[in-house]
């Protein structure tokens with residue numbers, strides 16, 4: 001049964017043991033039928049202990065966690081489900097140390113698993129931002145100054161953000177991208193990934209946006225930095241103070257993953273009821289990732 005909502009009592013009731021979590025994964029994994037990975041046979045026997053499917057022809061055994069992001073988990077599947085649930089329900093974010101303590105796993109194990117969850121928090125890219133969208137660049141890290149704008153400090157991480165507004169001017173969705181510089185090429189990444197060509201996009205007067213305006217509907221109306229694009233600047237302010245508050249455990253090399261988690265938390269409000277299910281579903285479809293892969297890719 002598909003889990004819905006954010007109620008922790010209902011959650012612990014539905015996922016009362018490892019078996020119920022494995023059953024959930026199994027139902028998702030083989031929702032459109034079973035085919036043996038080795039020989040293509042479609043008949044199988046279920047192993048009671050771990051719900052693995054044993055091919056009736058070649059006896060290849062496949063567990064519900066095999067080839068998913070739950071592959072070779074270093075702790076119980078129920079703990080994993082609870083961590084995903086907590087990450088989906090928290091409004092402030094959880095540190096790896098907190099999770100390590102709460103579930104009695106090592107900090108490194110908690111960190112690696114949480115990064116796996118973050119990898120599926122990214123946008124599908126299927127629903128680009130429409131309507132009124134604000135785009136702006138900002139920097140994070142290095143020596144903090146109050147000065148806004150396009151810093152040349154190489155220690156700072158350069159970022160670009162986009163905010164989609166509701167008809168009444170409220171923040172609907174946000175996305176961030178890390179950029180190497182402020183060139184059109186770098187700035188266009190967020191446009192291509194998250195913004196519809198039909199959206200009305202507001203930026204400041206930076207010349208880097210000019211070439212992009214050939215493909216997108218860009219209005220470079222804002223020159224008074226700080227007072228204009230209020231929603232975008234509020235989000236930038238919030239994300240910076242959040243990053244600073246958790247900075248003891250945010251390595252700068254991983255900043256984009258934390259920004260993904262941050263946007264996910266805002267954007268998920270559209271589908272709050274099914275968010276846990278969506279994350280689990282994506283983790284089942286995703287290819288397994290090892291600790292090394294997470295380290296290297298970041």
Ligand SMILES: [Zn+2]
Pocket residue numbers: 036037038039040041055056057058059060
């Ligand atoms: Zn087989």
